[in-house]
Amino acid sequence: MHQLSEPPILYFGTPVVLITTSNTDGTYNIAPISSIFWLGWRAIIGISAFSKTTENIRRTGECALNLPSVYQAAAVNRLALTTGTFPVPIGKAQKGYTYEAKKFDLAQLTPIQSETVSAPRVAECPVQMEAVMENLHGIAEDEEKQRGRLVTIELRIQRVYLDELILMEGNSNRVDPNKWRPLIMSFQQFYGLGEQVHVSTLSSISEDLYRSPDVERAKNFTKLVKPT
Template sequence: MTHVEIEPNILYFGTPVVLVSTVGDTPNLAPISSAFWLGWRAIIGIGARSQTARNLRRTRECVLNLPSVREVDAVDRLARTTGAAEVPESKLRRGYRYEADKFGVAGLTAVPSSTVAPLRVAECPVAMEAVVEAIHPVAADDEAQLGGILCFELRVQKVHVHDEIRMPGTTDRIDPDRWRPLIMSFQEFYGLGGKLRRSELARIPEILYRSPDVDRAKTGVRPGQPEPHTGNGTTRRR
């Protein structure tokens, strides 16, 4: 097989969907798909101007609710909604609207957590209560992107699961044959099989997510560093 060079506007090759619940003026619930886990630590990436990021920075608590394929419609009802009363310009361009009652819009049930203030989603087979241990800026080397995206390092304190996905005869294992996570791949919803349904987010043109790093990759030049020679004996600087 031969590789060909392309410039994808997004690089979402497939990650589990997470419904992040936080507390602001009202309970907030936001779907994300930039997340991974190492041990009992989770790393999630969120737009710095989102209501979820504001809540996390202020309260330093959240619940990571993992929906299964059965909750795909509820998750999609949250698409293009924000808990920020003043919708950021970048989200306005993508068709977002303000919603105060995220649980109500999604048709999901809020239940109390054990160790944090944010609520859990009863319908999600997995709910992990977590606290913020560190906040890492993304693309801090590029003035054009600085402050736009944050990675939150979260420490999980409590894990709740539906008994139906627990491995029989154990108290500390998930049965992968029973767990069917909801996956987002290039803005579309998948399970561990074919596409589940058309995603509302897929209506947003991928070009609106294009990162300045795509163009930087063409030159290999870091911001503030000399660019390659132009051919006339001069160089340019960013």
């Protein structure tokens, strides 16, 4: 029997993403989020309007999305209660966040240069994507207490890098779901994926039929980030 409920949050399970951005002083910010979904080569993220990540994406129009596997859970956890914003926003201070300028060092992760954006990729993450911002929208603008506090950002992917260990044999453009073990956040706890529970009817459709025009657009993008 179902019971009427009022859970404070609705995080039923989404992949963790480490978003990297460039700061004004040439250093880098890295932040974990789990409010994200995908359509083709577009990603929609939900994030605080006051975060350093949001500030940097607004200014530069770009970022890198890095998906950790279950093996990077400890590194993600080291970032959990940190912010690159100083002073720490009141809402985050109330939750126990502290300011941290050198997040890569704290997380023990390695930044590597991207090809089309200034933000670095995270070497340890099996999935790395370079992205540019296409749109930004406020969330809950109808509610006075939330107005101006949350935003969604539409990101268009420019490059995708996949660890060969998670690829289907003989196909560099297909991820093998039996090899890929994304880190999942469910109600503030870390989980991984288990074994396949049932064959999906949708798997009979070729992934190529979902190929987005953004793929060709990304291939034709010639801007290169030069080392400084």
